[in-house]
Amino acid sequence: MLDVNFADPKIQADPFPLFARLRVEEPVHWSPRMKAWVLTRYDDVKRVALNNAEISADRLTPFFAATQDSPSRYASLMAYLGNWLVFRDPPQHTRLRSLFTKAFTSRSVQDLQPNIEQIVEYLLDQMEAKSRSGEIIDWVSDFAYALPATVIMDLLGVPREDLKQVKIWSDEIALFIGTSKASADKYARAEAGSRAMADYFRSIVAERSQDPRNDIISQLATAKEGREVLTTDEIIATCILLLFAGHETTTNMIVNGLYYSLVFRDQWDRLRADQTLIDPAIEEWLRYDGPSNALARVVTQDVEIGGKTLQTGQRVFAFLNAANRDPDQFVDADRFDIGRNPNAHLTFGHGIHFCLGAPLARLEGQIALKRLLDRFPGIRLSEGLVPHWHDSLIMRGITSMPVRLR
Secondary structure: OOOOOOOOHHHHHOOHHHHHHHHHHOOEEEEOOOOEEEEOOHHHHHHHHHOOOOEEOOOHHHHHHHOOOOHHHHHHHHHHHHHOHHHOOOOHHHHHHHHHHHHOOHHHHHOOHHHHHHHHHHHHHHHHHHHHOOOOEEHHHHHHOHHHHHHHHHHHOOOHHHHHHHHHHHHHHHHHHOOOOOOOOHHHHHHHHHHHHHHHHHHHHHHHHHOOOOOHHHHHHHOEEOOEEOOHHHHHHHHHHHHHHHHHHHHHHHHHHHHHHHHOHHHHHHHHHOHHHHHHHHHHHHHHOOOEOEEEEEEOOOEEEOOEEEOOOOEEEEEHHHHOOOOOOOOOOOOOOOOOOOOOOOOOOOHHHOOOOHHHHHHHHHHHHHHHHHHOOOOEEOOOOOOOEOOOOOEOOEOOOEEEOO
8 A cells, every 4th residue: 555655755855756656556545644635647636726616725724623722822823824815715715816816916017027127136146246255155045035035025015124034934834834744833833923924914004004005015905896895804814925925936936946957957058048948947947846736625525536535524635746747748747848838737726726926926937047047057056965845745845955156
């Protein structure tokens, strides 16, 4: 019997052989260790993403209902993360998304391009200065984290100098959202992080409600759909979601993508020779070992998938990264190909929960890759690099990546 153990360091480092075996032997697999279903085929994962009637995105309510702890112990997690779009089903999801999209439009994303370009240039300047002084450059901390986090801070309209503190709170929340396996105190830490971040945003939301500016918080505070408006807690929840999701996934995309581009040096040389491949390269960054490892769902009505009956109340992990390597969907699926076309990956989800931040993530990746090619075409991984991956079932990213610019 297959033992699906994502805590195994070898599987954590490279889960794709296990994904391949599962797709062939048991694509809809019940894992006693995880007490959940594990899905690995493209069609099944897509079906889970689309099925909002029998498989719910709200995995928090059942968790909090089952916990033996006092509800007050996780009050902030319940109040704020429970209002995230990604954890809501219709009709609540429909209402929140309609109000949210009024603030987060494709036009508002495109308007960010000059700012993104300025941030990219600044970070690359900083990297070059460190290189000249002989300091080690870490692609994660020196660029891939700083870029999307700064963009989101600017988009929300909060001070950049608060970034370090916000990062601490975000990392605490990530232990819970990412279903960390190693952190025994992850719930308490996530509660403290969400409470602190909520307090931080509460005063800003109150200020922008009285004195709106040209930022997302002001737009959320004034958003209306008929008689519907966002409550203060919903605005705070959305701010936390934007800050968390807006940098965690994009950071991982930029890190993982560059890592494989430099490991498979022939693909980096293709990019150097032909920058029209930048857009499809970003799509391959998203597909090959994407930043969103799995969708976590809860069965609300018995449903049959792949000849197995998923029962009410059971958890489901639909692995996006397994689906994105399904040979029935992708030709030569295990090959990293920056010119891949078509490339219908599922990294941003599908259906009503398709990621609203997808255009922003793509834009940041495209600008970053172009300027990196222009300025440091000879960039390489530091010799002997053995990547260490985040302790997470949901998110997928390398924790540190030393590089040489020339």
